[in-house]
Every structure is written in structure tokens, then in C-alpha cells.
Amino acid sequence: MRELWYKNAVFYSLDVETFMDSNGDGIGDFRGLTHCLDYLTALGVNCLWLLPFYPSPNRDNGYDVMDYYNVDPRLGTLGDFVEFMHAAHERGIRVLIDLVVNHTSEQHPWFQEARSNKDSKYRDYYIWADEAPPDEEVKTIFPDVESNMWHYDEKAGAYYLHRFYREQPDLNSANPEVREEILKIMGFWLELGVSGFRIDAAPYLLEPIGVDADLEELKHFMTEMQEFMASRRTDAVLLAEANVSADELSPYFGNGDRMHLLFNFLLNQYKFIAFARQDQEPLLEVLKLLPEIPYNCQWLNFVRHHDELTLDCIEDEQREEIFRAFAPEENMQIYGRGVRRRLPPMVGGDRRQLEMIYSLSFCLPGAPLLRYGEEIGMGDDLSLEGRDSVRTPMQWSDSPNGGFSSAPAEKLPHPVIDDDKYGYHKINVTVQQRDPNSLLNWMERLIRTRRQCPELGAxxxxxxxxxxxxxxxxxxxxxxxxxxxxxxxxxxxxxxxxxxxxxxxxxxxxxxxxxxxxxxxxxxxxxxxxxxxxxxxxx
Missing domain, CATH: 2.60.40.1180 (Golgi alpha-mannosidase II)
Structure with a gap:
């Protein structure tokens, strides 16, 4: 690897479909994102993490992939993606993309072939059972929606495993041919210039249910992924989503030969205990819990991201403390384990507390991540279902639809926030760029200062x-x-x-x-x- 650029990068997460619409159809697209690159450059971020943009039925925000080698037509074409990558590289911005290989969409050609033909090689790409397995201790990811992780398929005449929605059958990562497909997908996007991948639901990729699997072999697959990637692009990185306990974190780093970065879910959960108590003790506790990591590895710190603020690695009493402080109403909570709000409403819009929380998050051990809209203090829409409450379109100006799109409002993927406190008329980029005391201008100073302090990352x-x-x-x-x-x-x-x-x-x-x-x-x-x-x- 030529350089450990990710040790001090400032990451920015966005969903193409809710960032900027260039053609007025109501859906954000790659041309719109390309037009916004100068804004992101001025903000100071130097690595983008893009949520899934593959063709998808969109049952799960694009995480139900039906073609790993293309762009959802709603978002543009492969040509638009290549033009976006060229423009990003010209501005010194790297791009990570989601690698969603724990499951596919039920509409993926692999699954359609698997359910239609027992003799097809694709049958073993998924995990099947002739009879409904007994209730497992392992729950589905969405317990409020899916009570069982085995679903009977009439055409296949068998049950298939799905730890997410039933429309997302789990891939059989114990099958070497599936692992080979994963490497092939990585190679395709590396050729188009990406700087690495965010591995979605990494623990489930390494721990398949319902098949005989060599767990050490699957852990070694992380090493194979890094070796393969390095053979194509020496400075590319792997970022894993692994929300696990402290004693389960080290295998993801290995000896520096597996994942380069991990989201620091544990630190984030203890941070919110500290914020709720207004006491540093939980921070002292979690920093002792976290394992030492190899020099070429890094934590990725965040405050909020595209899912709920998950709180499943802490005690029930600690979770209740956070609920009481930041999500006291049942509608603000989700799955019994998380908070489905953005930070500004959680702290009652208190600018002092907002600044302190982001300042701390930017200088804890690791590299910082911002979710789109955090830089202007966007709110949430609790009238939307589930996680969609924090996935509303970016608020660019006080023009219709917040400047996100010229389409009729009903064509947008989600309504733009339009309330008295966090609505786009009041909270938007244009207004804050004109105000030297705005949160946006403060965030630019924070990012600039963070990038001038390489000690924080290295x-x-x-x-x-x-x-x-x-x-x-x-x-x-x-x-x-x-x-x-x-x-x-x-x-x-x-x-x-x-x-x-x-x-x-x-x-x-x-x-x-x-x-x-x-x-x-x-x-x-x-x-x-x-x-x-x-x-x-x-x-």
C-alpha cells in the first residue's frame, strides 16, 4: 500500500437517490451528485461512502441487489458513474461503495435460477431446508417486521434462509463459488476507480446458518479479499460493518491483513451513555474495552448514519438511560434496540451540545464520518416508517423541495422535511453559507482543523x-x-x-x-x- 491515506481522511456518507436530482424526475442521480462535488470539496471531506446504487426493487433502501454490475437506471448509467468518478478524482476525493454480499434480492438471476432448478449450481449459492427448522435463538435483523428467518418458496419446494427481509435470501458464503463471485464483483468496480468497499453486515457473511462451514476458512476469506484488492489497486481499503462485542472485534483486523477500517459501534454506544449522564466514565470504560489494532488499521467514528442509532451492545438499563434522554417517546425508538432520530432533534436543537458532540467525535481515536445533512443540522421525519425517518432528501435551499428536485413533491423518494424547526425553509445550505455563524461554517472549521492535526489519526x-x-x-x-x-x-x-x-x-x-x-x-x-x-x- 502506497500510503495510509484513510488514517486521517474525513469521510462523508450519502445516498445518491436523496442527494441531488439533475433531471427533474424526483430521484437523485449521479449527474446531480457530480454537480455537488465542489460543495463537498469546499466542506473539506476527501472520501465519499456511497450507499448501494445497484439495480434493486428497493425493498430495503437498495440493499436488495438484483445486479452487482450496473447502476440503477433511476440514478443514471454506468457512463454517468464513470464521469462522476473522474470528477471526484480531479478534486482529490476518493470513493468507497457498498459491497452487499450477505444476501441478494429475490429477483436476482442467481436466486431465480436457484428456485427453478435444483440441479443448478446456483442452488448452492443460497441456504435451503426441506422442513421448517426449529425456532432459532438468532433473530431476524428486523424483528418487528419479520418474525422468522426461514421462508417457504413454492417454486423451490423448500425453505430458504433470510436474516433480513424475506425478499433478501442469504447467500451461502461457505460455498467457494460464491466467494469467487464476490472477488469478481470487487474487481469490476476497482477497474472503474473506486478506492475500496464498505462490507455490509460483515458478521453474517462470516457466520452462515444452516450449512456446515469452516469458520477459520471464512475468516481467512477476509485476508483473500484484501490480497485480491491489493493486486488490483494498492491503496484501496476495506471498511467493515461489524456491530459486535469488544472480544469479537480483533478477528476483523487480523494482523492488519483483513479489514483496514471498522465502524466503531461500541464507542458510539458508550458515547451516548456519557452524553445522557453528562459524565466521562462511560468513555473511560469503552476505551479500555476496545482492542489494540494493527498500525495499518483504523477505527471509523460517527455520530449518526443511515440506519438507527443502534444500542444493542450495551445493557438494558444503559439503553433505557439513552431512551429517556434522547428518545423518550415510543415512536422515536425502533426494534427495541435503537433510536430513529437525527442528532439535532435528540438534543432539542441545542447548538452548544451539537458542537460538543461533533467536536468530540472528530478527535477520538480513529477517522471521522459525517452523514449527509449533518453539516447543516438536518432533522428527521418521524411520520415516515422505520429507518426512513432519517433518510429524507438533502436540503439545499428554500426553493420547492429544498432545492433537491424540481419534480412534483409526490415523486420524491421521501418528503422533504417541512416543519417549523427543521424544515427546508429554515435549514438549508444556501442560508447557512451566507451566515458566518452557521453550523455549516462551524463544521467547515472543524473539518479544516481536524485535517491540520494528523496526530489525531496516526x-x-x-x-x-x-x-x-x-x-x-x-x-x-x-x-x-x-x-x-x-x-x-x-x-x-x-x-x-x-x-x-x-x-x-x-x-x-x-x-x-x-x-x-x-x-x-x-x-x-x-x-x-x-x-x-x-x-x-x-x-
Whole structure:
């Protein structure tokens, strides 16, 4: 690998169909996304993660794929994708795409052949049972919608496994031919210039149900994926979605020869316990739980993404604490394990708390990820079903449909938010670009400062002891460079005394307001309610 570019990249996640519509049909497309690349460049992001854009019946937001080698016609053509990739590369923006290979759509030609012909090789691409297996302890991913993960198919005369919706039959990853197909799919998109893949539902790919599988062989497949990818593009990376307990994380990294990045689900869940309690202790606890990772690997930190804020790796009482603080109504919760809201409504629109949370997330060990619309403080629409509440179109201006599309509103994939507090008339890019004090301009400064501090992605971090339980302080050291960071999780100001013997001089880099400079011999540091300060450490 030529460089570990992902250690300090700023990632940005978006769904093409809800970002920008270029032709007025109501659906976002690649031409629209290409027109928005200058905006993303100015924001400071340098790697895009695109949600699935393959042809799909759209039962599950595009994650039910029916053709791995094409673009959904609603979103454009392969030619449009190539033009988008060229424009992104010209601006120094890398692109990761979703690799959805735990399952396919029931309309995929592989499954259609499998259900029609028992002797077809594609029969073994899926997992079948002649009789309904007994109830399993393993639940479906969507327990409120699918109560059973085996579905009888009349044409096949057998039951097939689906851990997501019944329209998404699980692939049999224990079959070497399926694994070969996965590598072929990767090779196709690498030839078109992508910088890697986000592996959807990685644990289910490695732990098939209903077949005899060599688990060590499947874990080794992650190594094969990295080796194959490196043979085609040496700087490409694998990002895994693996929401598992702390003791199950290390195998995904291996010795640095498997996944390059993992979403830090565990850290995110403990972060929200800390926010709910206004206490740093959960952060101290989770940082001790996380395993050491190889030098060439990285965590990917986030606040919210395209699914719910999942809370299934913490205790029931901890989950209830978060519900009480941020999602007290049943309609704000989903699957009994998560929150289906964006962050601004969760904190009642409190700008101070918003800034503190994003500031902290951008300087914890790992690289940061933003979900589209977070930079302007978009809200949610709880009238929509399930996860769709956080998947509304991007709000570009106060023109009809928020500037997302010129089509009639009924043709949009989801309605644009149009309420008094978070509606597109008030919350949009155009308004905030004109306001120097807007969240958008603050976010640009945050990203710019983060990119000027490579210590945060490549350095060694140390948690610092303080005399305030609500203040989390830590520092990163990298060669002869160091930064020190402090965040007040509480809604009251304080002065913090660092329990350190150092007399290093601290220079403010980024903070919630202008503070008096810190004297080289002073260890007591003031912080506003929900305040934060980033310091350059000068020897």
C-alpha cells in the first residue's frame, strides 16, 4: 500500500437517490451528485461512502441487489458513474461503495435460477431446508417486521434462509463459488476507480446458518479479499460493518491483513451513555474495552448514519438511560434496540451540545464520518416508517423541495422535511453559507482543523485525569507533535485542573468560544457548559 491515506481522511456518507436530482424526475442521480462535488470539496471531506446504487426493487433502501454490475437506471448509467468518478478524482476525493454480499434480492438471476432448478449450481449459492427448522435463538435483523428467518418458496419446494427481509435470501458464503463471485464483483468496480468497499453486515457473511462451514476458512476469506484488492489497486481499503462485542472485534483486523477500517459501534454506544449522564466514565470504560489494532488499521467514528442509532451492545438499563434522554417517546425508538432520530432533534436543537458532540467525535481515536445533512443540522421525519425517518432528501435551499428536485413533491423518494424547526425553509445550505455563524461554517472549521492535526489519526492517545467527572481530556502524541483536547459533557461551566506534572505550553487551536490564553505554568483550564478546547502542545 502506497500510503495510509484513510488514517486521517474525513469521510462523508450519502445516498445518491436523496442527494441531488439533475433531471427533474424526483430521484437523485449521479449527474446531480457530480454537480455537488465542489460543495463537498469546499466542506473539506476527501472520501465519499456511497450507499448501494445497484439495480434493486428497493425493498430495503437498495440493499436488495438484483445486479452487482450496473447502476440503477433511476440514478443514471454506468457512463454517468464513470464521469462522476473522474470528477471526484480531479478534486482529490476518493470513493468507497457498498459491497452487499450477505444476501441478494429475490429477483436476482442467481436466486431465480436457484428456485427453478435444483440441479443448478446456483442452488448452492443460497441456504435451503426441506422442513421448517426449529425456532432459532438468532433473530431476524428486523424483528418487528419479520418474525422468522426461514421462508417457504413454492417454486423451490423448500425453505430458504433470510436474516433480513424475506425478499433478501442469504447467500451461502461457505460455498467457494460464491466467494469467487464476490472477488469478481470487487474487481469490476476497482477497474472503474473506486478506492475500496464498505462490507455490509460483515458478521453474517462470516457466520452462515444452516450449512456446515469452516469458520477459520471464512475468516481467512477476509485476508483473500484484501490480497485480491491489493493486486488490483494498492491503496484501496476495506471498511467493515461489524456491530459486535469488544472480544469479537480483533478477528476483523487480523494482523492488519483483513479489514483496514471498522465502524466503531461500541464507542458510539458508550458515547451516548456519557452524553445522557453528562459524565466521562462511560468513555473511560469503552476505551479500555476496545482492542489494540494493527498500525495499518483504523477505527471509523460517527455520530449518526443511515440506519438507527443502534444500542444493542450495551445493557438494558444503559439503553433505557439513552431512551429517556434522547428518545423518550415510543415512536422515536425502533426494534427495541435503537433510536430513529437525527442528532439535532435528540438534543432539542441545542447548538452548544451539537458542537460538543461533533467536536468530540472528530478527535477520538480513529477517522471521522459525517452523514449527509449533518453539516447543516438536518432533522428527521418521524411520520415516515422505520429507518426512513432519517433518510429524507438533502436540503439545499428554500426553493420547492429544498432545492433537491424540481419534480412534483409526490415523486420524491421521501418528503422533504417541512416543519417549523427543521424544515427546508429554515435549514438549508444556501442560508447557512451566507451566515458566518452557521453550523455549516462551524463544521467547515472543524473539518479544516481536524485535517491540520494528523496526530489525531496516526498518533498514540493518552487519557488524562481531571478533577471534573464531566470533563473528558486526552492527548495524542506523534513524533515531535502533540495535541491536547478537552470536552465538558455537562450543561454547566467549570474549571478543570489536569492531574499532570507537565509544564508544556498550550495554544488554542479550536474551541467553543474565545478563552484567555493558557499560561505555560497554569494547569487550571476554564470550560463553558458543553464547552470544548483543542490545544497544540508546545514543548
Amino acid at each position: 498518533g498514540q492517545y493518552t487519557v488524562l485525569q481531571t478533577d471534573e467527572p464531566a470533563v473528558f481530556a486526552h492527548r495524542f502524541d506523534w513524533g515531535d507533535r502533540a495535541v491536547l483536547l478537552m470536552h465538558n459533557l455537562a450543561n454547566k461551566p467549570c474549571s478543570v485542573t489536569l492531574k499532570s506534572e507537565t509544564n508544556e505550553h498550550l495554544t488554542d487551536l479550536f474551541s467553543d468560544r474565545s478563552y484567555e490564553p493558557i499560561n505555560g505554568h497554569t494547569k487550571t483550564i476554564p470550560l463553558e457548559a458543553f464547552g470544548y478546547r483543542w490545544f497544540r502542545v508546545n514543548q
